[in-house]
Amino acid sequence: MGVFEVKGGRELKGEITPQGAKNEALQVLNAVLLTPEKVTISNIPNIRDVNKLIDLLKSLGVKIEQLNDDTYTFQADEIDIEYLTTPEFKEKGGGLRGSIMIVGPLLARFGKGYIPKPGGDKIGRRRLDTHFEGLQKLGANFEYDSNTNFYKTEAAKLKGTYMLLDEASVTGTANIVMAASMAKGKTTIYNAACEPYLQQLCNMLVNMGAKISGIGSNLLTIEGVKELHGTEHRCLPDMIEIGSFIGMAAMTNSEITIKDVHYDQLGMIPQVFSRLGITIVRRDDDLIIPKQNHYEIDQFIDGSILTVSDAPWPGFTPDLLSIVLVVATQAKGSVLVHQKMFESRLFFVDKLIDMGAQIILCDPHRATVIGLDKQVPLRGISMTSPDIRAGVALLIAALSAEGTSHIHNIEQIDRGYQYIDKRLQALGARIKRID
Missing domain, CATH: 3.65.10.10 (Enolpyruvate transferase domain)
Structure with missing residues (x-):
């Protein structure tokens, strides 16, 4: 089984085109x-x-x-x-x-x-x-x-x-x-x-x-x-990749341009990431994520903690809640992530906690994230990818972390993301595939 070796803490830069959906x-x-x-x-x-x-x-x-x-x-x-x-x-x-x-x-x-x-x-x-x-x-x-x-x-x-x-x-x-x-x-x-x-x-x-x-x-x-x-x-471009790249740019303090996103088909994705404090600039059909040393989670009008949950379209896709969760670990503020559809999808948070994230797993469907505001970086560890989306969330965490991480069972990531190591290397990521 394959392993990704990721040396984190490096800013990325460049353009990336999402794969077909x-x-x-x-x-x-x-x-x-x-x-x-x-x-x-x-x-x-x-x-x-x-x-x-x-x-x-x-x-x-x-x-x-x-x-x-x-x-x-x-x-x-x-x-x-x-x-x-x-x-x-x-x-x-x-x-x-x-x-x-x-x-x-x-x-x-x-x-x-x-x-x-x-x-x-x-x-x-x-x-x-x-x-x-x-x-x-x-x-x-x-x-x-x-x-x-x-x-x-x-x-x-x-x-x-x-x-x-x-x-x-x-x-x-x-x-x-x-x-x-x-x-x-x-x-x-x-x-x-x-x-x-x-x-x-x-x-x-x-x-x-x-x-x-x-x-x-x-x-x-x-x-x-x-x-x-x-x-x-x-086929349309993959909206889950687009959301993943938005989160990756914010977590790694990187300026990344995501090309040809078919913006009108993204639904609430830009809006949800914007509520996490991430700046997203639309230029024609491209999204530019500028470098951000700091991003702050929004609150509801009455001052209560922001909740991000999945729902049938045009609601927010459940496939991006893992990305939202990991991105929130380095934001300023707190967010409740509510995964309504699948009861085992949040169980990967134990790896993020081992990396230094502050997360309370309330039950199989809900987790509260207390953001570290990039004051305390995550640290590299050895971990295993349990499914496609959690695997990419862990990869994003590893790219932002201090030190070296090893992600096992990357066949799960390969099920949904093509040439992900080579495409990230083109942006400057230090990622290596080890058999």
């Missing part, structure tokens, strides 16, 4: 299964989770050609549907969370969609009920084998219907939308997720011939069509 890529790659025609997708990030999904699609029979570093063509005209019953599929399909979204497209086009219990971050319960309840409402039969953790859906023909989702699940909405796009009749999905990456998927499907209205809202209406066609699609 991981969470969007995991959705739109599955959509290629809806058509036998060629689909071209660009700005695909070269990261472990995405590469695993591409490999799974190839094993299913999708013809894949890589045109350049971030652009691929996909043609699903000879799918081997029997592959779903093989031991190899059970191993590959269980290796990543994004594999769950092959079910909807396969069910719509071939009448069956199977998946083993998918993997991913160990950040608490991540139930799949929304996916399968939605597919059942479209007319699919559902079967779950608790001994093998294997899920099966089958349907001779899907039929449109009204449904109210029990939670605004992004991947659940994506799965249901892809299935409904080829169902007979009209499907109405209320309490649908409306994140920019889900909007991107819907727009891609429309370009393929789907009839979807309400895109960008939590009420989607889909008129099923008999077939979908090929298209070209480009």
